[in-house]
Amino acid sequence: MSHAPICHRGRAGYGSTPQAAQQSHLVSRIMRARQSTDAALERRLSAELLASVRPVIRCVVARSLPFAGTLSPEDLAQVATIAVLRTIASYDATRGNQSFGEVAYFRAKAACAQFVRLHASDVHVSDGEHKGRTVRSSTVTRGNTILIHSMDIPSHFSDGYRDDDDVVDELEAALRELSGRDADAESPELALIAAERRALVFEAVRRLAPEQRELVSRVYGLNRPAQSVRSIAEAWKAPKSRIDRMLARVLEELRAMLVPGKL
Incomplete structure (x- = not known):
């Protein structure tokens, strides 16, 4: 898979x-196949859907590469593809005015940014406790590059998928956007959606207890350079496992506040 250095909304085609309409129809058919336990049909339709969003995946990879360190485009493409597959179960075409491609773009971008951050912090992907959920993965190290072979994938790919994982992905994407390092003016529509999301998350962070707010600010680089969980644990003279658990609780609390009607 080739990855263009610059991606444009029109070229990616996720607002077309x-x-x-075609992607929304495919998602509906995939869900019906899933409900009828027709795994072969689900795989075929999922492959067709992935082919239609390949420009979106290339766009996400191109935007992630400048910050990817030793990660290869193929690593990022695999992470983005998994995020797109996970979007299928929670996408609702009747809710809001975002197309599947737009939602998949945000989810894939968040997943790649999170993977890059974990890789840069020298934290193995399977050590996902600080995200508030378990991430199952098997990896092979090739030089300094970690290649993902499997993560949480819906339906017959994995029994451990949870719909609220998508809420966590969007929350972490918005936290990164608050720092200004992941801002994206891809289009006026997407910029407005991102701005609304940042405003909600900013208000939720403001309501946290001081220590919790400090932790979130350090991890996600709010008004300061971002720090790894390991470096925060060293600065606070606390076990890393304690900081992991604390961050998991904070993200869970933020997620609860961001449920519609809570803010």
Whole structure:
């Protein structure tokens, strides 16, 4: 898979009405196949859907590469693909005005940013406790590059998928956007959606207890350079496992506050 250095909304095509309608139809068919336990049909339709969002995946990879360190485009593409597959179960075409491609773009971008951060912090992907959930993965190290072979994937790929994982992904994407390091003016529509999301998350962070707010600010680089959980544990003279658990609780609390009607 080749990855263009620059991606444009029109070229990616995830705002295209005909393509959006086709993707929405495919998602509906995939869910029906899943409900009828027709794994072969689900795999075929999922492959067709992935082919239609390949420009979105290339766009996400191109935007992630400048911050990816030793990670290869193929590593990022695999992470983005998994995020797209996970979006299927929670996408609702009747809720809001975002196409599947737009939602998949945000989810894939958040997943790649999170993977890059974990890799840069020298934290193995399977040590996902600080995200508030268990991430199952098997990896092979090739030089300094970690290649993902499997993560949480819906339906017959994995029995451990949880719909609220998507809320966590969006929360962490918004936290990174608050720092200004992951801002994206891809289009006026997406910029408005991102701004609304940042405002909600900013208000939720403001309501946290001082120590919790400090931890979130350090991890996600709010008004300061971002720090790894390991470096925060050393600065606070606390076991890393304690900081992991604390961050997991904070993210869970933020997620609860961001449920519609809580803010």
